[in-house]
Amino acid sequence: MDQTVTAPEALADLPDPFEGKYPIRVRGVRNVFGTHVIHDGLDLDVRRGEILGVVGGSGTGKSVLMRTIIGLQIPDAGEVDVLGSSITDARDDDDIDIRSRWGVLFQGGALFSTLTVAENVEVPLREFYPEISDELRHEIARYKVLLSGLPAEATSKYPAELSGGMKKRAGLARALALDPELLFLDEPTAGLDPIGAAAFDQLILKLQQTLDLTVFLITHDLDTLYEICDRVAVIADRKVIAVGTIPELLALDHPWIQEYFNGPRGRAAQDAQARHDAVRATLSDDGRSSPDPDGA
Numbered sequence: 001m002d003q004t005v006t007a008p009e010a011l012a013d014l015p016d017p018f019e020g021k022y023p024i025r026v027r028g029v030r031n032v033f034g035t036h037v038i039h040d041g042l043d044l045d046v047r048r049g050e051i052l053g054v055v056g057g058s059g060t061g062k063s064v065l066m067r068t069i070i071g072l073q074i075p076d077a078g079e080v081d082v083l084g085s086s087i088t089d090a091r092d093d094d095d096i097d098i099r100s101r102w103g104v105l106f107q108g109g110a111l112f113s114t115l116t117v118a119e120n121v122e123v124p125l126r127e128f129y130p131e132i133s134d135e136l137r138h139e140i141a142r143y144k145v146l147l148s149g150l151p152a153e154a155t156s157k158y159p160a161e162l163s164g165g166m167k168k169r170a171g172l173a174r175a176l177a178l179d180p181e182l183l184f185l186d187e188p189t190a191g192l193d194p195i196g197a198a199a200f201d202q203l204i205l206k207l208q209q210t211l212d213l214t215v216f217l218i219t220h221d222l223d224t225l226y227e228i229c230d231r232v233a234v235i236a237d238r239k240v241i242a243v244g245t246i247p248e249l250l251a252l253d254h255p256w257i258q259e260y261f262n263g264p265r266g267r268a269a270q271d272a273q274a275r276h277d278a279v280r281a282t283l284s285d286d287g288r289s290s291p292d293p294d295g296a
């Protein structure tokens with residue numbers, strides 16, 4: 001079997017072609033709430049520059065894993081290293097530097113309702129760079145709002161005045177405020193209509209390529225997985241049971257993986273992707289450029 005699709009417990013024994021190129025390394029993580037064991041012996045490596053999709057049934061602990069990686073959830077056991085620093089060791093002065101090197105889009109955007117979009121984007125700038133002038137901070141915030149695909153007028157709007165898709169983009173602008181190396185996205189396309197979701201996928205892909213981001217993306221959206229993810233990590237049985245490309249995962253006979261990717265929705269997403277690929281191939285044969293759902 002290809003070593004990229006592997007039971008985590010076998011990871012340590014394999015030669016590691018990505019040695020030193022994992023901005024996120026999770027080893028033996030255990031998370032327990034009361035008597036409820038969410039993770040037990042969970043391992044995961046995220047490669048530099050990839051978009052890693054994270055999937056699993058509802059309640060399998062995808063968000064808890066993300067919170068563990070960014071230090072919001074202290075695990076009962078295990079280690080988490082991010083950008084070469086331990087997140088699980090006692091807090092130290094490095095902690096603040098690490099937190100400025102990632103951006104997070106939480107489910108629902110998590111915007112401050114009493115602040116405008118620009119003020120929301122300015123929150124991390126004020127926290128981490130209090131010394132910069134008001135004028136420069138406003139300019140950076142405006143740039144991040146535009147980068148996230150919102151019109152300039154959106155800067156002065158309050159979250160309640162935005163559509164669901166605009167709220168996600170505003171949350172993304174805030175996640176990008178500090179020019180992060182890592183971007184964490186928790187179900188970014190949930191609640192968007194299919195056209196809005198496809199546009200958001202393309203925005204993430206474009207930003208990942210332009211800004212050289214490593215992206216940890218929790219999703220239930222099969223189209224997102226097929227369209228923009230380099231690899232997919234599957235959480236089940238309290239662990240990451242497999243990591244690989246979709247074809248690699250399809251070759252595994254785990255029941256949840258088969259049901260997820262080969263169930264009716266999985267097959268529909270595969271068919272849509274095949275049609276999409278065929279259109280792209282035809283257009284590129286004709287010497288034309290690929291279609292861009294963003295219309296950019």
Ligand SMILES: Nc1ncnc2c1ncn2[C@@H]1O[C@H](COP(=O)(O)OP(=O)(O)OP(=O)(O)O)[C@@H](O)[C@H]1O
Nearest residue numbers: 033036038056057058059060061062063064065220
């Ligand atoms: N702070 C907490 N205290 C107690 N239980 C918690 C806490 N946070 C999460 N849980 C529980 O941990 C489990 C995993 O939650 P999590 O939100 O990570 O699931 P998920 O895989 O992201 O689910 P979904 O796909 O539905 O968003 C759930 O049963 C949840 O109720």
